[in-house]
Amino acid sequence: MRIGTLKESYVADAALFDSRTQHAWLAIATALLLLFPFMASDYWLYMACLVAINVASSTGLNILTGYTGLVSLGQAAFMGLGAYTVAILQTRYGTPFLLNLLAGGVVAMLGGIVVGIPSLRVKGLYLAIATIAASFITHFLFANLRITGGTGGLSLPPARIFGLDLDTSFRLYWLIVPVMVLMLLGAANLFRTRIGRAFIAIRDRDISAEVLGIPLLRYKLLSFGLSSFYAGVAGGLWAYFFRVVTPESFPLSMSIFFLAAIIVGGMGSILGGILGAVFMTLVPELLKLVFDWLPGGADLTVFLSPVRLIVFGALIIGFLVFEPLGLAEMWRRTRRFFHLWPFRN
Amino acid sequence: MNPQRISSRRRSLMLGAAAAGATALTQPLSVLAQGAEEIILGGSIPMTGVFAFAGIGINAGIQDYLKIVNDAGGVKGRKIKYVPEDTGYKVDVSVATFKKITSQNKVNLYYGDSTGFAKTINPELDRNGNILMTGASFATELNDPKKYPNQFMVGPDYTEMFGILLNHIAKEKPGAKVAFVYSDSEFGRDPIESSEALAKKLGLSVPIKIMTPAGSVDVSTEVIKLRRAAPDYTIFHGYILAPIPEFISQGKQQGMTSKWMGTFWTMDSSTVMKMGEVGDGFMGVMPFRYYYDTEKAPMLEKIRAMRSEYQSTAYIQGFLATMLFTESVKRCLDAGKPLTGPNLKAALNTLKDFDTGGLIGVPITISGNSIPVGRVYKADMKAQKMVAASDWIKL
Numbered sequence: 012m013r014i015g016t017l018k019e020s021y022v023a024d025a026a027l028f029d030s031r032t033q034h035a036w037l038a039i040a041t042a043l044l045l046l047f048p049f050m051a052s053d054y055w056l057y058m059a060c061l062v063a064i065n066v067a068s069s070t071g072l073n074i075l076t077g078y079t080g081l082v083s084l085g086q087a088a089f090m091g092l093g094a095y096t097v098a099i100l101q102t103r104y105g106t107p108f109l110l111n112l113l114a115g116g117v118v119a120m121l122g123g124i125v126v127g128i129p130s131l132r133v134k135g136l137y138l139a140i141a142t143i144a145a146s147f148i149t150h151f152l153f154a155n156l157r158i159t160g161g162t163g164g165l166s167l168p169p170a171r172i173f174g175l176d177l178d179t180s181f182r183l184y185w186l187i188v189p190v191m192v193l194m195l196l197g198a199a200n201l202f203r204t205r206i207g208r209a210f211i212a213i214r215d216r217d218i219s220a221e222v223l224g225i226p227l228l229r230y231k232l233l234s235f236g237l238s239s240f241y242a243g244v245a246g247g248l249w250a251y252f253f254r255v256v257t258p259e260s261f262p263l264s265m266s267i268f269f270l271a272a273i274i275v276g277g278m279g280s281i282l283g284g285i286l287g288a289v290f291m292t293l294v295p296e297l298l299k300l301v302f303d304w305l306p307g308g309a310d311l312t313v314f315l316s317p318v319r320l321i322v323f324g325a326l327i328i329g330f331l332v333f334e335p336l337g338l339a340e341m342w343r344r345t346r347r348f349f350h351l352w353p354f355r356n
Numbered sequence: 357m358n359p360q361r362i363s364s365r366r367r368s369l370m371l372g373a374a375a376a377g378a379t380a381l382t383q384p385l386s387v388l389a390q391g392a393e394e395i396i397l398g399g400s401i402p403m404t405g406v407f408a409f410a411g412i413g414i415n416a417g418i419q420d421y422l423k424i425v426n427d428a429g430g431v432k433g434r435k436i437k438y439v440p441e442d443t444g445y446k447v448d449v450s451v452a453t454f455k456k457i458t459s460q461n462k463v464n465l466y467y468g469d470s471t472g473f474a475k476t477i478n479p480e481l482d483r484n485g486n487i488l489m490t491g492a493s494f495a496t497e498l499n500d501p502k503k504y505p506n507q508f509m510v511g512p513d514y515t516e517m518f519g520i521l522l523n524h525i526a527k528e529k530p531g532a533k534v535a536f537v538y539s540d541s542e543f544g545r546d547p548i549e550s551s552e553a554l555a556k557k558l559g560l561s562v563p564i565k566i567m568t569p570a571g572s573v574d575v576s577t578e579v580i581k582l583r584r585a586a587p588d589y590t591i592f593h594g595y596i597l598a599p600i601p602e603f604i605s606q607g608k609q610q611g612m613t614s615k616w617m618g619t620f621w622t623m624d625s626s627t628v629m630k631m632g633e634v635g636d637g638f639m640g641v642m643p644f645r646y647y648y649d650t651e652k653a654p655m656l657e658k659i660r661a662m663r664s665e666y667q668s669t670a671y672i673q674g675f676l677a678t679m680l681f682t683e684s685v686k687r688c689l690d691a692g693k694p695l696t697g698p699n700l701k702a703a704l705n706t707l708k709d710f711d712t713g714g715l716i717g718v719p720i721t722i723s724g725n726s727i728p729v730g731r732v733y734k735a736d737m738k739a740q741k742m743v744a745a746s747d748w749i750k751l
Binding site: 052053054055057058061154161162163164166169178179180253254255257258259260295296299312313316317319320 | 401403404412415416440441442444447448449451452455456458459460472475476479483497540541542545546
């Protein structure tokens with residue numbers, strides 16, 4: 012509890028951002044997001060867009076795994092469905108990109124609902140294995156259908172708005188980051204509604220949830236659908252970002268990446284999804300910067316690259332050992348410290 | 357200790373991390389100072405991950421050729437600086453690396469690590485306009501100067517590699533039956549359709565095409581299908597090593613008399629030698645001479661003088677890529693033209709009967725995006741070497 016914060020109504024109690032300090036920080040974060048493209052190099056803009064796409068997809072997986080307790084290894088497959096839908100619509104029909112993104116999300120959602128059907132009978136690792144099938148089936152379809160361009164995949168033209176091609180990281184930033192922010196707000200608000208609460212109830216004890224009047228069939232599939240919708244939109248953004256979509260663009264390892272991101276970040280927390288995706292995407296790059304400072308240059312790169320991977324792995328293990336609740340919990344602890352400051356407890 | 361309390365050590369660690377992060381984020385925001393005369397060769401090099409075996413060789417090859425060039429004073433007095441970074445053979449990381457290196461340096465030459473990267477970065481190369489790129493991919497799709505005007509490949513594309521093998525087969529055994537075994541990947545499927553048509557044109561037949569999962573190990577059912585087709589030659593493509601030894605071993609056990617062949621990424625000497633006894637007589641296409649070849653090759657002698665231990669064909673590929681980059685830069689500067697992607701590519705395309713110092717056994721001409729030259733080599737397990745089984749074949 013923050014010192015001096017008094018809630019006088021349920022609405023105030025349920026608000027996403029409940030204090031002036033939070034509003035101030037929110038304003039600062041928004042200003043930084045708006046200013047960032049004008050200050051950063053192409054490299055950092057690229058990384059920002061990549062992080063934003065990964066945050067969107069991780070948040071989707073967090074809805075399913077973190078909040079509903081259904082482990083999925085199909086997130087990359089759903090991203091692929093979204094990406095291919097966008098690529099096909101863009102190359103064949105030239106439909107507006109926002110419509111394409113929405114269609115990508117919807118197609119992925121339908122895919123997610125189909126893949127989610129086993130969740131009614133199996134849970135945990137069994138469900139994870141069942142969802143792996145999504146990766147293999149979508150890979151087969153992408154590689155063998157004529158409409159998906161076979162193994163060579165599809166190259167798509169840039170998204171276009173008011174005659175302007177969104178073909179640079181700078182321009183794409185203004186598409187990807189706002190969409191990500193909308194998706195984050197959507198996810199955060201979801202858990203203030205009956206649907207979100209039902210997901211949490213299912214995660215905590217599905218039998219009890221059903222006793223409480225939550226239809227498991229509807230809500231589990233809804234969770235799969237929402238999660239896949241997020242993945243589909245993220246995949247659509249991915250397609251506009253890289254502009255080449257091939258069957259090998261969305262491997263199983265990508266699904267593991269997202270699962271790792273929400274575990275490291277903190278499952279069942281919107282902030283956890285964000286921090287996890289940022290950590291998993293940026294830390295390897297930041298480690299490269301650190302290693303770049305070491306003397307030796309190109310001669311040492313070949314020796315230092317494996318070391319960098321080892322350090323990254325050790326960091327993940329370290330976080331899991333010392334903070335099993337993820338980066339979000341570390342953040343909460345830091346916040347609590349400042350909330351109580353100058354008092355110690 | 358109260359878990360909510362943040363100790364002073366943790367606080368100082370957090371502050372330290374924040375300071376390090378801030379420095380890291382601000383450092384590459386500006387283009388770092390570099391010598392005005394330096395020419396930058398950037399590289400998305402896979403030094404970790406599944407392709408590290410090749411990336412490490414490529415990296416060494418690039419470094420060694422640049423050492424020769426820079427020790428001799430550079431190109432018209434301008435030294436070439438190599439700026440590589442590891443990609444782990446992931447397309448998104450390769451693109452990040454490209455963005456990072458090009459943000460920090462004025463890059464004119466670039467080495468990319470995969471087909472996916474080459475395709476993804478192509479619009480960026482066109483927009484940038486100052487970069488000539490090559491890489492580790494021999495994808496047929498990239499061999500299109502109209503679609504990929506600022507790229508080239510250091511050797512024949514995969515379809516041309518098959519073409520070289522099929523030409524050799526048609527000469528050695530007219531009307532032979534040739535089986536294609538390939539992986540279910542973009543890499544594996546690349547030359548299959550077009551090569552089947554070529555085989556027919558050369559009077560050869562393709563009785564069977566077998567596609568296996570990329571990482572397959574148990575191939576017993578596929579071997580049975582292959583034995584039934586009774587091919588005279590079997591060409592593997594889309595693999596590095598596995599499951600080729602399994603195919604050969606089981607095929608031989610079942611009495612198959614096929615000759616076994618592979619393409620570039622299988623054909624490094626150390627890879628073939630890993631097959632052991634079953635690999636004896638294994639053949640394949642190689643656009644370059646091997647490190648230990650005894651035919652006259654002054655550049656190989658230089659390499660052997662620099663490195664006494666065996667260097668892979670990936671090393672030779674990196675070395676030759678840098679030689680061609682350097683020659684393009686030289687021709688561009690000689691003509692007084694600025695170092696732009698189109699100028700560098702045009703200079704590269706002026707190469708006619710260019711002597712690679714024996715790295716490729718015949719003078720080369722680059723009229724498009726590939727070098728359609730190669731030779732069939734055969735494994736001699738007793739000598740632990742690859743030996744020439746054909747003359748150089750130009751398509």
